[in-house]
Amino acid sequence: MLPDYERLKQSDMSSESRLRLHRFDPAQGDTDPSRGYLLSARGLIKSYRQGAWPQRRRGLLGRALDLLGRLRDGQDGIEVPVLLGVDLDISPGEFVSIVGQSGSGKSTLLHLLGTLDDPDAGEIWFEGRRIDGLPAPERDRLRNHSFGFVFQFYHLLPELTVLENTLLPLYIRHGTKAAIRYRRMWRRRACEILDRVGLSHRVDHLPRQLSGGELQRTAIARALIGDPVLLFADEPTGNLDPATGDDVLDLLISLCREQGLSIIMVTHEQEIAARADRTLRLHAGQLVPVSSCPKQSRLDAPSLNPKISCGSEGRVATRGG
Amino acid sequence: MYKWLLVYRYLRTRRIAAASVLSVTLGVATLVVVNAVMTGFATEMRQRIRGILSDVVVQGGGIDGFADVDRHLRLIDEAVGEYVEAMTPVIETFGLLSIDYLGQTQTFWVQIIGVDPVGKARVGEFAEHLVVQKGRVPSFEVPADLRAVERVFLEREGILGDLHRPSARLVPQLGLNGRSGVRTVHFERPRQGETEEFLDKNPFGDSGLDREATQQQKALLELDEDLAHADSMGLVLPYLIAAYRDPSSGRDKIVIPLGYPVRLVVPGSGRRPQPRFARFAVVDYFKSGMSEYDQRNCYVSIDDLRRIRGMGDRATAIQIKLKDYSKARLVVAKLRQLFPPGYYQVATWEELQGPLLAAVDTERRILTILLFLIIAVAGFGILAIFSLIVVEKTRDIGILKALGASDSGAQAIFLTYGLTLGALGSAIGTFLGLQIVWNIDRIERWMSTWTGHEIFDRNLYYFDQIPTVVEPATVCAVAIGATAIALLASVLPARRAARLRAIEAIRHEQ
Numbered sequence: 001m002l003p004d005y006e007r008l009k010q011s012d013m014s015s016e017s018r019l020r021l022h023r024f025d026p027a028q029g030d031t032d033p034s035r036g037y038l039l040s041a042r043g044l045i046k047s048y049r050q051g052a053w054p055q056r057r058r059g060l061l062g063r064a065l066d067l068l069g070r071l072r073d074g075q076d077g078i079e080v081p082v083l084l085g086v087d088l089d090i091s092p093g094e095f096v097s098i099v100g101q102s103g104s105g106k107s108t109l110l111h112l113l114g115t116l117d118d119p120d121a122g123e124i125w126f127e128g129r130r131i132d133g134l135p136a137p138e139r140d141r142l143r144n145h146s147f148g149f150v151f152q153f154y155h156l157l158p159e160l161t162v163l164e165n166t167l168l169p170l171y172i173r174h175g176t177k178a179a180i181r182y183r184r185m186w187r188r189r190a191c192e193i194l195d196r197v198g199l200s201h202r203v204d205h206l207p208r209q210l211s212g213g214e215l216q217r218t219a220i221a222r223a224l225i226g227d228p229v230l231l232f233a234d235e236p237t238g239n240l241d242p243a244t245g246d247d248v249l250d251l252l253i254s255l256c257r258e259q260g261l262s263i264i265m266v267t268h269e270q271e272i273a274a275r276a277d278r279t280l281r282l283h284a285g286q287l288v289p290v291s292s293c294p295k296q297s298r299l300d301a302p303s304l305n306p307k308i309s310c311g312s313e314g315r316v317a318t319r320g321g
Numbered sequence: 322m323y324k325w326l327l328v329y330r331y332l333r334t335r336r337i338a339a340a341s342v343l344s345v346t347l348g349v350a351t352l353v354v355v356n357a358v359m360t361g362f363a364t365e366m367r368q369r370i371r372g373i374l375s376d377v378v379v380q381g382g383g384i385d386g387f388a389d390v391d392r393h394l395r396l397i398d399e400a401v402g403e404y405v406e407a408m409t410p411v412i413e414t415f416g417l418l419s420i421d422y423l424g425q426t427q428t429f430w431v432q433i434i435g436v437d438p439v440g441k442a443r444v445g446e447f448a449e450h451l452v453v454q455k456g457r458v459p460s461f462e463v464p465a466d467l468r469a470v471e472r473v474f475l476e477r478e479g480i481l482g483d484l485h486r487p488s489a490r491l492v493p494q495l496g497l498n499g500r501s502g503v504r505t506v507h508f509e510r511p512r513q514g515e516t517e518e519f520l521d522k523n524p525f526g527d528s529g530l531d532r533e534a535t536q537q538q539k540a541l542l543e544l545d546e547d548l549a550h551a552d553s554m555g556l557v558l559p560y561l562i563a564a565y566r567d568p569s570s571g572r573d574k575i576v577i578p579l580g581y582p583v584r585l586v587v588p589g590s591g592r593r594p595q596p597r598f599a600r601f602a603v604v605d606y607f608k609s610g611m612s613e614y615d616q617r618n619c620y621v622s623i624d625d626l627r628r629i630r631g632m633g634d635r636a637t638a639i640q641i642k643l644k645d646y647s648k649a650r651l652v653v654a655k656l657r658q659l660f661p662p663g664y665y666q667v668a669t670w671e672e673l674q675g676p677l678l679a680a681v682d683t684e685r686r687i688l689t690i691l692l693f694l695i696i697a698v699a700g701f702g703i704l705a706i707f708s709l710i711v712v713e714k715t716r717d718i719g720i721l722k723a724l725g726a727s728d729s730g731a732q733a734i735f736l737t738y739g740l741t742l743g744a745l746g747s748a749i750g751t752f753l754g755l756q757i758v759w760n761i762d763r764i765e766r767w768m769s770t771w772t773g774h775e776i777f778d779r780n781l782y783y784f785d786q787i788p789t790v791v792e793p794a795t796v797c798a799v800a801i802g803a804t805a806i807a808l809l810a811s812v813l814p815a816r817r818a819a820r821l822r823a824i825e826a827i828r829h830e831q
Contacts, residue, residue, distance in 0.1 A: 116723055117824045137727060144725025155720045155827065159330035171323040172726045222724075 037089040037125075038262050039113065039230060044086040044122035046108055047079050082108045084285030085122070090230070093260040095253065097273035099290065100282035106266040107234055109282060113264065114147055114232045115139045127229070144173050148223030148261075152235035154215040156207040162218050163203045166190045169226035193221045197251060213244035220251060224261075231255070233265040237272055249275060323721065324730065328738045331710070332745075338738075341706045342746035344699035345803050349750025350757065352692045352799045353791075357758040359685045360795070361788035367671075367678065369611045372446030373618070374670040375640035377652055381665035384414040385590050386637035393639055393660075400659050401652045406644045409440030410636035412626050416587035418562070418619060420577060429562055432617040433587055435626030444642040447620075452560065452606040453579065461555035461622040463580075463602045470580030471553065471602045553582060556601035557620035560608035579603055585619070590632045599629045696803050700810040703742065707735060707814035718818050719826020728819040735815035736808065743807020747800040755796070758789050 082105035090096055100106045111117040113124060115131055124132040131142060143149075156165045164171075167190050171179055179186070194200050197217040207215060216236060223231055233252065237245030249272060255261045256277075265276060273279045279290040331338070379397070381387050390410045397408060412435035419428045438459040441447045448459045463471070563577040577583075581603045588594040607618050627633065643649060649669045656667040671678060711718070718731050757764060765787060769775050 111824055114723075116827070140722070140725045140727050142725075143723065149723055151827065155716065155723075157327070157717050157720060159327065159334055164326060168323060168721070169724050171326065172721065172724055172730070176325060 036091075038092045038094075038127065039088070039090040039264075040123075040125045041086055041088040041113060042123045042125075044083050044088075044109070044112055044119045044124070045081075046083040046105070046112060046117070046119050047081040081285060083112070083119070086282075086285070086287050088113070088280070088287055090262055090264060092229075093256065093262055094278065095256040095263045095265070095276045097265045097267060097276035097279045098282055098287070099267060099270060099273045099279060102268065104282045105285065106268075106282050109287075110232050110234050110264065110266050114149060115143060144169055144226060146229045148226065148228035148231040150216070150219050150223050150231065150233040150236045152238040154207070154212075154219045154239075156215060156218055156222070158207050161204050161206055162194065162199060162210070162221075163187065163190055165207065165218055166194060166221045166225055168222060173226065190221070190225060193224050194218075196224075197221045211244075212240050213247060216240060216244075216248050217251065220248070220255075224255070229262060231261055231263045233263060235267055236265065237267065237269070245272065323726070324734045324737050327734050328741055331738055332741065335710060338703075338706050338710065338742060341699065341702045342742045342749075342807075344702055345696060345743060345746030345807060346750040346753065348692065348696035348699055349747050349799055349803045350754035351695065352689065353751055353754025353796055354757045354761075355688055355692060356685070356795050356799070357754075357789040357791050358761070358787060359681075359688065360790040360792055363678075363681045363685065364790045365788040366611065366681065369446075369609050369614075370674050370677075371670050372449065373609055373611070373614055374673060375444040376643045376646055377641040377649055377656070377667070377669050378638050378673060379641070379656060379660055379665060379667050380413075380638035381660065382635070382637060384588065384637060385632065386412060386635040387665075388633065388635050390634050390636045390639070393636075396659055397639065397641065397656065401655050404643050404645065404648045404652050406642045407440070407443035408639055408641040409437050409444050410623065410639050411436050411441065412623055412630075412632065412635070412637050414587055414626075414630070414637070416585055416619070418558075419584040419586070420562075420581070422576070429559075430617070431559065431562075431619045433585065433619050433621060433626065435621050435623035437623050438620075441620075441640070444640045446609075450607055450609040451557065452608050454605050459605070461557070461604060461620075461625070463553065463555045463604055467580035467602060467604060468552075470578065471582050474580070474582055553600040553602045554621065554625045555604035556583060556585070557605045557607045558583070558603045559615050559618055560606040561612060561616040563603070563606050575606075577603060579605070585621075585629075587626070587630055590630045590635070597629050597631075599625075693802065696806050699746075699803075700806040703739065703807055703810040704813060707739065707811050708817070710738075711735065711814045711818050714818075715821060715826045718821050719823045722821070722823035723827060731821065732815045732819035735811050735818050739811025739815070740804065740808045742811075743804035746807065747803040750803065751796055751800050755791065758791055761787050761789055 086109055088109075098106050098109065108117070112119050112132070115124075115134065119132055122132070123130055126142070126146070131139070134142070149155075157168070160168070167186055170186055174182075191200060191203060194203060197220055199214060199217055199221065202210060202214060202218075207218070210218065216239075220236075231252070236252065237248055240248060252263055252265070253275060256263050263276075265273070267273050273290075280287045281290045379393070387393065394408060394410070398405065412433075414433050414435075416431055416433040417428050418431045419426050421427075436447070438447070438461055442459055448454060448456060451459055454460070558577060564573045564575045566572070567574050583601050583603060585599050585601055587597050587599070589597040601621065607620060608615055609618075623636070627635065641652070643652060653667050653669055653672075660667055718734075721731060721734075722728075765776050
């Protein structure tokens with residue numbers, strides 16, 4: 001892997017040529033890589049620029065300011081590679097866990113798959129449709145209708161009650177009129193789901209009144225209300241004590257078994273990951289089945305990126321991975 | 322839906338944002354109150370001036386006016402009769418009013434207005450401004466009871482009744498007062514022989530005009546004889562000459578009672594204006610509430626004034642009241658064709674009082690702009706607080722976007738928030754402002770006793786209440802303007818929320 005990356009860096013190829021480097025044989029079905037899979041990823045590459053002046057301002061003045069900032073700092077930042085050609089196939093109803101060390105890019109991969117971020121190169125297919133690089137409105141629609149998200153830090157809105165937090169995807173999907181017309185129906189439905197996750201007694205409470213496990217179960221209820229096909233769970237047990245974490249995991253597994261929900265879970269805990277149907281390890285920027293990956297202790301784990309823990313992106317990766 | 326829900330929750334939990342609305346509220350309330358009071362003053366003033374002046378005035382010929390008034394009236398009626406509700410000829414001139422009071426002669430510079438009381442009452446608010454005959458058909462007749470009062474003053478109080486012979490009692494006092502600086506006017510009748518002598522020595526020769534003038538003069542001299550022996554005529558005295566406000570009680574005290582004899586000196590008509598003298602009895606007081614008029618405007622019968630000044634059928638102005646004031650421009654334009662400018666002046670009352678009205682309007686406009694700046698400052702407060710809230714809510718915005726909310730949806734949260742805050746602030750401000758306006762006298766009294774200063778000096782304006790006029794259009798404009806400013810202030814933070822990328826927001830821990 002490393003030589004590959006070095007070559008990539010030194011030759012300073014365009015993303016087009018990088019793509020070619022990781023392109024799969026057309027015989028394997030490049031035209032339709034999903035081939036019956038729910039979600040497929042091919043050759044995902046993602047790197048972050050560290051210390052670079054953020055290039056995200058719009059307009060003439062914004063661009064001028066960006067340029068000024070770059071001139072002042074005198075650099076384009078250091079490119080930190082995170083993913084170096086990730087391939088992944090998820091079957092419908094499958095519970096896949098991804099493990100890896102801190103900073104290995106697990107969360108980044110999850111964000112790419114969930115269309116929260118764009119890969120530098122590679123393809124993502126969902127239900128026979130390519131979803132990377134979709135325009136923003138379609139992406140928003142996809143996330144709202146087909147995906148569910150569960151985060152390590154729950155990410156509930158503190159001003160809304162458990163019920164309102166749960167209903168948020170529906171509120172976003174439909175307009176005010178529908179929300180008023182169907183409020184009874186929606187409430188019943190939310191209560192059913194909250195009952196399912198064991199929170200029927202907490203419906204009108206605010207997040208700050210709940211415990212960690214209850215918060216995460218609320219987040220799961222929220223992820224379920226929109227009838228998603230695929231659930232992304234980013235360290236769902238990372239912030240919980242083992243017993244509570246087990247409860248949450250049991251819940252996820254039962255959802256997968258009983259409702260046929262596909263789940264991609266990212267975790268750094270081997271034991272948690274082991275309960276999934278299939279476990280993959282993100283190692284050196286690529287995914288490998290956990291059996292084929294040599295067991296390594298945390299200390300001597302090779303780090304792709306020496307600077308991984310000192311930059312802003314590194315911090316993110318540390319938490320996520 | 323989530324927008325409204327979040328805005329509702331933010332409104333309830335973000336007290337600091339509510340504080341920023343307070344400045345909008347205060348700004349709107351101040352603007353409403355100031356506008357209502359200033360409009361009230363302006364309206365009151367306009368109403369009074371218009372009542373005194375009538376709608377459209379045709380004037381000409383200086384203080385001697387134009388002859389053949391009836392023909393003028395007929396011409397006006399032919400030209401614009403369809404718009405005219407009433408018109409009346411008036412004579413406006415200046416003069417000196419002398420009152421003997423407490424053994425001294427006080428003389429005032431006055432505007433003497435000769436009117437037909439009934440006609441004048443029809444073209445404007447005349448009867449309404451009379452203290453005694455208020456609401457009645459006004460008249461300058463001296464009724465019998467006042468005539469009796471006059472006689473008492475003339476005889477018992479030793480007041481100079483005969484213009485031409487100063488009373489024995491007054492003469493030494495006049496000398497005394499002259500030393501102490503009190504200004505007096507001596508009335509001296511030109512002796513017959515002297516006048517003839519003067520006329521004979523006319524330096525301009527004996528032109529036809531002069532002969533006419535001489536004849537006029539002779540006629541006036543004969544008239545003097547008549548006036549000297551005739552009964553006094555009725556006069557409406559300016560209220561501020563007749564009364565003063567007692568500072569201790571705050572009540573007006575009338576010092577010149579009805580029936581009191583006064584003297585008038587007016588310039589006579591003709592090529593060489595001579596002073597004309599006449600005796601009058603006070604039959605009423607003129608009180609319009611405009612101190613300028615209440616100090617100066619002396620009303621007498623137009624017929625009396627014509628006779629005293631020897632004017633024949635002349636008048637200095639014709640005052641016209643229109644059926645519909647919106648036609649005033651048209652009427653003025655038509656009358657200007659009829660009465661060429663130069664000799665005549667045709668104008669609406671607004672044009673006659675243009676500078677004063679313009680000053681009041683300008684004052685109000687500038688004050689409105691300045692007060693709107695206060696609201697603009699409040700807008701910057703909202704901008705700052707909203708920017709902070711967006712930063713604070715970065716994670717929440719990211720969550721919403723991760724769950725499928727669009728950029729415009731995130732933007733709409735803060736725009737709705739700003740709009741709601743602005744509308745709320747405007748509504749409360751408008752309510753507060755209207756409450757203050759409707760209870761302004763009570764508030765003023767309370768504030769006066771509280772601070773120990775009289776905020777609204779009733780002596781100054783001669784209003785019993787602070788006049789207020791609430792213009793719904795202005796109030797709406799203020800409320801909408803303030804809401805727009807709040808909305809505008811939230812545009813920048815809202816755009817920031819829209820541009821926020823979900824991934825960056827979610828990476829924020831906790």
